Amino acid sequence: MNRTFVALLAGLLLAPAAAAPAVASTGVPAQAGPIGTQASCSIYVPLKEHTLAYVVKDKAAVHTGPAENCYVHAHLAYGTDVVIQARYRNSANNLWYETDRGWIYSPYVEIYPR
Structure with a gap:
């Protein structure tokens, strides 16, 4: 094992539980860094829902994470169906949806009526 991995693992085991529901892959609470940093783009949010929506x-x-500065890996056309799996409000107080396609800024998505 390399030293960085061991140090991260030790930090995860010794760190107190974070109050925030989301934790970056580094083990640091998700909202610890400024928006658009690498840590905010590699966020982990436990999947809590399965809501059908459209663009x-x-x-x-x-995006690859819940921030404007995170890498954009695709663009979706108007009317494309997506499945919202989790919601996350970043440090800029913007609501993002983690979908089956990646992270999408919430104003660009409408949830189907039930």
């Missing part, structure tokens, strides 16, 4: 903005960006 309401043509070419809506699909």
Whole structure:
């Protein structure tokens, strides 16, 4: 094992439980760093829902994390169906949805009526 991994693992085992529901892959509470940093793009949010929704903005960006500065790996057309799996409010107080396609800024998504 390399030393970085061992140090991260030791930090995870010795660190107190975070009050925030989301934890970055580094073990640091998700909202610890400024928005758009690498840590905020590799966030882990436990999947808590399965809500059907659709995209309401043509070419809506699909990000690798819940921040504008995170890498955009796809764009979705207006009307594309997505499944919301989790919701996350970042340090800029913006609501993002983790979907089956990646992270999408919430104003670009509309939830189907029940």
